[in-house]
Amino acid sequence: MAEKRSSSFLGHTARYAAGNIARHLVGFAMLPIYTRFLTPADYGVIALLTFALALFEPVFGARLSMALPKFYFEAIQERTKRAVIWTALVLTASVSAISVAALVIFRGLGSEALFGDQRYALAFGIFAVNLLTRPLEDTGMMYLRIHERSRLFLTVSMIKLALQVALNVLLVVILEQGVIGVVLSGVISSVIIGGGLTAYVACREAPAFDWQLMRKMLRFSWPLWISGFGGLYVGSSGGIFLRVLGSLSDVGRLELALKFATAVSMLIWTPFRQQWAPMSYRIYREGNGAQRFQVAFIGMSAAMFVGGLGISIFAKPLIALVAAKPFYAAAAAVPLLTLGFIFNELRSFFNFSFLVTDNTKSSSLCQYVMAAAITIGYLGLIPRYGLIGAAEAQCMAFVVGFVYARILSRRYYDPGFRLGPAALFALISVCAYACSAVLPQGRGFLVDWAVRSIIFAIAGASIVVIGVRAAVLVDAALLEKLPLPFATLGRAVTVQGRDS
Secondary structure, three states: OOOOOOOOHHHHHHHHHHHHHHHHHHHHHHHHHHHOOOOOOHHHHHHHHHHHOOOOHHHHHHHHHHHHHHHHHHHOOOHHHHHHHHHHHHHHHHHHHHHHHHHHHHHHHHHHHHOOOOOOOOOOOOOOOOHHHHHHHHHHHHHHHOOHHHHHHHHHHHHHHHHHHHHHHHHHHHHOOHHHHHHHHHHHHHHHHHHHHHHHHHHHOOOOOOOOHHHHHEEEEEEHHHHHHHHHHHHHHHHHHHHHHOOOOHHHHHHHHHHHHHHHHHHHHHHHHHHHHHHHHHHHOOOOOOOHHHHHHHHHHHHHHHHHHHHHHHHHHHHHHHHHHHHHHHHHHHHHHHHHHHHHHHHHHHHHHHOOOOOHHHHHHHHHHHHEEEEHHHHHHHHHOHHHHHHHHHHHHHHHHHHHHHHHHOOOOOOOOOOOHHHHHHHHHHHHHHHHHHOOOOOOHHHHHHHHHHHHHHHHHHHHHHHHHHHHHHHHHHHOOOOOHHHHHHHHHHHHHHHH
């Protein structure tokens, strides 16, 4: 049922990366159109609708996709494996359908609560359909990842990209439907992809359901749902605070800044996680995976800080290139948001300790520590600094969550993560961005890009060298597995380290 296992980890990860990029590329591909056919306030409406959907999804969507890898790989019998898949699908579809009906009926109240009036009630009601289709879509994509069908994952992702771009052009550009056009394009594409994936799973897996298994999955998942509320609050509540303490236009600018800041997650972390999440359970069961966990942590830290530095340094000229002038202020928030998201994604390495030992309540505790930190930050910083204050508060909360999760996770499972390299990567990134930010203005487009590229190249190379050396010191056998350029670099820095 699965693809040939001979496909390498890097091969799967590359296809997941391409697929993940394709699924989210529409947000970037449409920026020149969104920022010209939508006002910052319209863009803020889309951001708040997305926030509302994410708020409802954990419980009202009864999402069990996070429980799928754990219970699937723990199952021994084939029927139990099928029951894991079908239990997730049936429960998710049933609860989500009821929730969608309720939200559509009370769409006026929902619009009033979210925007302060009922002008967007229709958009709220249409967008609510995603509460059913998105969880089914995510469950189907998780099924493909469990069975390592990365090629099909990529194909589905490309189809969704094509659908959304075509629908956006039709509804937003040609028919000029504004916010409703953006909402409809997302819902229609999600209906098609979610329905198609569900049909695919149904054709390949004979129905099986286990009430006892359902209770176990719910018992495992409910703390993660609670944790999801905390994570959502930390990741997305800035829009609500900005609407109340600032303006809806600042919400739109924050959403644009987040598009760039979360690119490091989309391009680097998510493809890695999609392959690593199922594999990490297998490594843990082998009992000797400490070195592999450490190497993965160092490697991903280096990759994300290099990627994040590139996004931060080039955000200002890129936003000026693709967006209309009212959106330019978003560029200043990108570096802080990017730094915060890097630490937030790396925190997942520590969260694994909670998941694998069934201490999911501790994961919730970490989220609410961050929620407390970000609330204090928002209330103290947004009234004075507006958009930048929101970015500062979010970055601070993510760093607090990273440190707290590290301390707490060591009680349950500790592979011996070394934080020194990651701290050094962060220091290099901050210094490099500071250099790019203080350079004189008015140098011309090409000169500006050349100078930024030189700064990025020097800092990025420094991070790579330090990362390779740190990884090789953890696992010397890694030299035989690295591609030739990195293996040569590893030998060189290792010899240099011993000589010094």
